[in-house]
Amino acid sequence: TQLLEQSPQFLSIQEGENLTVYCNSSSVFSSLQWYRQEPGEGPVLLVTVVTGGEVKKLKRLTFQFGDARKDSSLHITAAQPGDTGLYLCAGGNTNAGKSTFGDGTTLTVKP
């Protein structure tokens, strides 16, 4: 069974601070997605990373896929209150239907 562990589970910071959250597994994934979810809503896809060592940037968010494709990180620069939410990572494998999700990092950015 493939598992994804996310850390930290909870993170509370002040507006303007930088942060990094992590997604780790002992298994290799062919792709990894990051989602953001707000209370009472479905997850919203932020990015997909596919290649080991790949780095993708989305405005103030930087996503990295580990060289061995077993782990990933999400770095947010100058966090804003609008970044508040549950950040989920999900791993997928070629020709497998399902994605395996971590339990997420709940981020709170205080103004």
Next chain:
Amino acid sequence: DTGVSQDPRHKITKRGQNVTFRCDPISEHNRLYWYRQTLGQGPEFLTYFQNEAQLEKSRLLSDRFSAERPKGSFSTLEIQRTEQGDSAMYLCASSLFRTSGIHEQFFGPGTRLTVL
């Protein structure tokens, strides 16, 4: 197309009743997935379809759960004889099958089920 839609958004039922949820995927997507999410956890896979064929079911999907996608478009998830442990957010997602094997899933807003 505005994305994946789910109906109803909220459902409150009494233990032992049957409930049915509907999911309408993004129109050009041929894969459709159902997940369940409880508080403090990430989504757990239940089942998925490619067109009208149900290709995989999780062991989480007991005999009381059944999903259909009769024409390869919308899907329904039925839970019979609901139990309090079925209370959760039921999420639907869709994706386009790609030969690369990378299937980005786009989620609907979910149906929140409360079993009293």
